[in-house]
Amino acid sequence: MSETESVDLDRLSDEEFRQGFRSWLAANYPRELRQDSHRPFRRLRGDAAVNWLKRVHEAGWRAPAWPREYGGMGLSFRKQLIYHDELEHAGVARIIDLGETQLGPTLILCGSEAQKAHYLPRILACDDVWCQGYSEPNAGSDLASLRTSAVREGDEFIVNGQKIWTTHATDSTHIFALVRTGKFAKKQQGISFLLIDLQAPGISVRPIVNLAGEDEFCEVFFDNVRVPVSQLVGELDQGWSVAKALLGYERIWIGSPALAGKALELANTLVRELALTADAGVMDRLAELTADLHDYRLLYTEICDVVADGDKPGPGVSMLKVYASELLHRLSEFNQEVAAEYGGIVGDARIGATLTDLHWQLMMARPVTIFAGANEIQRDILAKTVLGLPGEPAKA
Amino acid sequence: MDDISVMLRDSAADFLAGRHDRSRLKGSIGKPQLVDRALWREMGELGWLGLELPESLGGTGMGLRESTVLAEQFGRSAFAAPYVASSVMPASLLSFAGHASAAAELSVALQDGGKVLTLAWQEAVGELGFDAPRTRLQDGRISGLKRFVPAVECDGLLLVSVRDAAGTAVVVVAADAKGLTIEHQAAGLGSIATLRFDSTPILFDAPLLVGDIVSAALQRALDAGRIALSAQLEGLASGMLDRTVEYVKGRVQFGRPIGSFQVIQHRCVDLYIAAQLAGASWRNALRAYERGGDAAAAISAAKARCADTAQRVGREAIQMHGAMGFTEEADIGLYVRSGLQAYAWLGTPLQHRRHFMARAPGAAATHV
Numbered sequence: 001m002s003e004t005e006s007v008d009l010d011r012l013s014d015e016e017f018r019q020g021f022r023s024w025l026a027a028n029y030p031r032e033l034r035q036d037s038h039r040p041f042r043r044l045r046g047d048a049a050v051n052w053l054k055r056v057h058e059a060g061w062r063a064p065a066w067p068r069e070y071g072g073m074g075l076s077f078r079k080q081l082i083y084h085d086e087l088e089h090a091g092v093a094r095i096i097d098l099g100e101t102q103l104g105p106t107l108i109l110c111g112s113e114a115q116k117a118h119y120l121p122r123i124l125a126c127d128d129v130w131c132q133g134y135s136e137p138n139a140g141s142d143l144a145s146l147r148t149s150a151v152r153e154g155d156e157f158i159v160n161g162q163k164i165w166t167t168h169a170t171d172s173t174h175i176f177a178l179v180r181t182g183k184f185a186k187k188q189q190g191i192s193f194l195l196i197d198l199q200a201p202g203i204s205v206r207p208i209v210n211l212a213g214e215d216e217f218c219e220v221f222f223d224n225v226r227v228p229v230s231q232l233v234g235e236l237d238q239g240w241s242v243a244k245a246l247l248g249y250e251r252i253w254i255g256s257p258a259l260a261g262k263a264l265e266l267a268n269t270l271v272r273e274l275a276l277t278a279d280a281g282v283m284d285r286l287a288e289l290t291a292d293l294h295d296y297r298l299l300y301t302e303i304c305d306v307v308a309d310g311d312k313p314g315p316g317v318s319m320l321k322v323y324a325s326e327l328l329h330r331l332s333e334f335n336q337e338v339a340a341e342y343g344g345i346v347g348d349a350r351i352g353a354t355l356t357d358l359h360w361q362l363m364m365a366r367p368v369t370i371f372a373g374a375n376e377i378q379r380d381i382l383a384k385t386v387l388g389l390p391g392e393p394a395k396a
Numbered sequence: 397m398d399d400i401s402v403m404l405r406d407s408a409a410d411f412l413a414g415r416h417d418r419s420r421l422k423g424s425i426g427k428p429q430l431v432d433r434a435l436w437r438e439m440g441e442l443g444w445l446g447l448e449l450p451e452s453l454g455g456t457g458m459g460l461r462e463s464t465v466l467a468e469q470f471g472r473s474a475f476a477a478p479y480v481a482s483s484v485m486p487a488s489l490l491s492f493a494g495h496a497s498a499a500a501e502l503s504v505a506l507q508d509g510g511k512v513l514t515l516a517w518q519e520a521v522g523e524l525g526f527d528a529p530r531t532r533l534q535d536g537r538i539s540g541l542k543r544f545v546p547a548v549e550c551d552g553l554l555l556v557s558v559r560d561a562a563g564t565a566v567v568v569v570a571a572d573a574k575g576l577t578i579e580h581q582a583a584g585l586g587s588i589a590t591l592r593f594d595s596t597p598i599l600f601d602a603p604l605l606v607g608d609i610v611s612a613a614l615q616r617a618l619d620a621g622r623i624a625l626s627a628q629l630e631g632l633a634s635g636m637l638d639r640t641v642e643y644v645k646g647r648v649q650f651g652r653p654i655g656s657f658q659v660i661q662h663r664c665v666d667l668y669i670a671a672q673l674a675g676a677s678w679r680n681a682l683r684a685y686e687r688g689g690d691a692a693a694a695i696s697a698a699k700a701r702c703a704d705t706a707q708r709v710g711r712e713a714i715q716m717h718g719a720m721g722f723t724e725e726a727d728i729g730l731y732v733r734s735g736l737q738a739y740a741w742l743g744t745p746l747q748h749r750r751h752f753m754a755r756a757p758g759a760a761a762t763h764v
């Protein structure tokens with residue numbers, strides 16, 4: 001029996017829960033994998049990620065948001081926030097575990113009983129590792145124009161086309177993909193949500209090197225790939241609403257102040273190591289950034305509290321991602337600038353007693369304003385849905 | 397622009413279109429890149445190296461004005477050659493040299509591109525100016541530490557600022573000399589090095605420069621370097637903006653080019669204005685330098701402006717390219733990396749704005 005099964009998590013006060021998770025992390029998370037000045041936004045992938053998640057699972061701390069009947073922790077939203085807070089506090093590296101954060105909850109909402117029974121335990125145990133196949137070369141912000149096709153032939157779909165920017169496809173066993181199954185007047189219709197085994201014949205994966213020199217994202221090509229119809233999630237042609245079902249929650253997690261918090265920690269370290277604490281100009285800017293993050297945490301908490309009290313996340317959550325990602329830009333640029341000549345180095349630098357990599361932190365902050373709905377798109381959403389501004393006039 | 401500048405600009409554009417293969421710069425993030433010596437020699441053959449040399453040292457009567465034309469073009473194409481570090485600054489310094497035979501020999505090596513020269517003047521992070529160096533010269537050997545030195549080739553020639561009993565001097569050291577350890581790090585599209593001298597012998601038996609002239613000569617070299625680097629930074633910004641404008645014209649989402657969205661258009665216009673300001677700023681610094689008076693405020697204004705502009709345009713260029721902008725395959729990353737090094741080297745905007753404020757005529761603050 002796992003450590004958490006023996007206690008009723010719901011009966012724990014928030015503070016007891018916090019202390020419990022904190023001490024478990026302190027005792028179990030490997031020191032050398034912590035986020036630090038060298039890798040403030042450290043991510044785990046591949047074996048390192050799987051090994052850690054297995055340990056989390058065995059101890060009963062896996063899948064905080066999943067209901068208990070599916071093997072998750074069934075935490076209240078408030079306790080989920082504490083859970084994430086503690087991960088940040090302990091410097092636990094991020095893991096892009098899309099099985100846990102996206103596919104699982106989607107299956108729980110929209111999947112068949114057979115899909116849930118088969119896939120959910122395998123996600124928890126890391127038998128399957130999932131990546132997300134939405135974007136295509138010509139379907140980025142305009143995702144609904146995607147063209148990868150799935151044509152039904154007997155009990156199978158034949159999938160042809162290409163996905164791109166698929167994060168960690170080379171580390172994954174499966175991909176959940178949006179594919180075109182029908183043509184309708186509205187392009188959001190006729191899209192279906194498919195579960196695809198990456199080992200299937202006809203799939204090839206090509207990693208793409210990013211600006212930090214890492215091969216995180218990939219192209220995934222489908223050439224007459226056969227996918228059993230049992231792998232369709234939700235109804236045929238209704239994949240758009242399946243994919244969007246969780247969007248509000250995603251935008252909350254993506255708006256987390258955690259990355260900015262790590263960048264600010266690095267900023268403080270640099271200012272100390274470079275003996276700039278008596279430099280009024282530098283300290284004014286650091287004060288501004290610190291206050292921005294401080295106030296942002298307040299806003300974030302307010303919005304999360306509303307959700308914790310039972311409301312569904314509204315369109316306003318788009319502002320979280322916009323502000324948090326741009327604050328991250330400003331922080332990473334501050335770090336690069338105050339480090340003077342060190343800021344031009346591409347790779348490791350030792351500044352005083354601190355090992356850091358300013359290029360890495362700057363570059364890894366860059367795409368946060370692009371993925372999960374570029375900030376321009378989020379601002380459009382806010383303008384239309386929150387401020388009620390008019391759209392473009394229809395063409396005469 | 398005068399005729400010579402127009403001619404230089406066009407021939408640089410031709411050369412870069414034909415000879416500069418950006419794909420060769422890719423796939424090396426984090427690995428120090430040495431100078432492409434074949435290209436460097438070609439630049440020598442084209443007569444582009446050592447433009448600041450006086451006619452007595454084989455100079456052609458051109459100078460920093462012409463160098464900035466080239467530096468701007470090199471920026472526009474994210475060209476990796478260390479033009480500022482290894483042509484502009486050494487040529488400027490050599491023109492003050494007192495050791496005539498050494499200066500003559502070095503000028504030839506500089507102009508024909510046979511050797512890569514570089515200045516080793518800085519000893520600590522954030523040094524803007526040339527203060528009393530701690531590196532010591534004694535009995536023809538030097539000992540000390542120099543940092544953040546760009547373009548150190550293993551057969552390179554180092555122009556090193558030192559101190560001896562009589563005062564400051566500049567000596568020449570071969571990069572492959574005994575008693576010198578070089579630690580390279582990747583920086584921008586090239587490298588920077590930490591140099592540890594431990595009784596390292598100097599070349600030419602005597603210093604290249606001694607006496608009162610040393611500090612003025614080094615200051616002039618730094619001034620020239622900062623102006624050319626500013627031009628290069630503005631070129632980087634303009635090059636990224638050109639590419640981005642082309643990209644948003646062609647990239648279609650929601651059934652139309654993304655460049656037709658007003659938010660994209662306005663942003664491109666803002667970046668265009670920023671690049672124009674950057675150009676005005678470094679051209680003003682160049683004129684101040686040519687006039688020969690106190691150019692400090694103008695130069696600092698330019699370095700701060702151009703570095704900030706390159707940083708800003710880079711950030712927005714990546715954004716407007718979407719995920720494509722975050723790939724090493726797209727060229728934007730090369731521009732951004734090149735810009736990071738030029739931003740950090742020879743003083744950051746933060747430092748230069750302060751210096752500007754302290755030196756600008758009529759400014760309220762006189763600290764720093």
Ligand SMILES: Cc1cc2nc3c(=O)[nH]c(=O)nc-3n(C[C@H](O)[C@H](O)[C@H](O)COP(=O)(O)OP(=O)(O)OC[C@H]3O[C@@H](n4cnc5c(N)ncnc54)[C@H](O)[C@@H]3O)c2cc1C
Binds near residue numbers: 136717
């Ligand atoms: C690091 C990273 C990881 C990713 N991982 C995945 C993944 O695992 N799976 C997956 O499916 N996708 C992934 N993506 C892709 C991501 O979802 C897309 O990058 C994003 O949707 C934007 O699309 P695009 O890159 O094609 O840019 P484009 O849509 O071409 O946009 C380019 C620029 O134009 C702007 N723009 C577009 N439309 C408008 C408009 N109407 N008004 C104003 N401006 C506009 C954008 O905001 C952007 O600045 C990832 C991307 C990145 C950077």
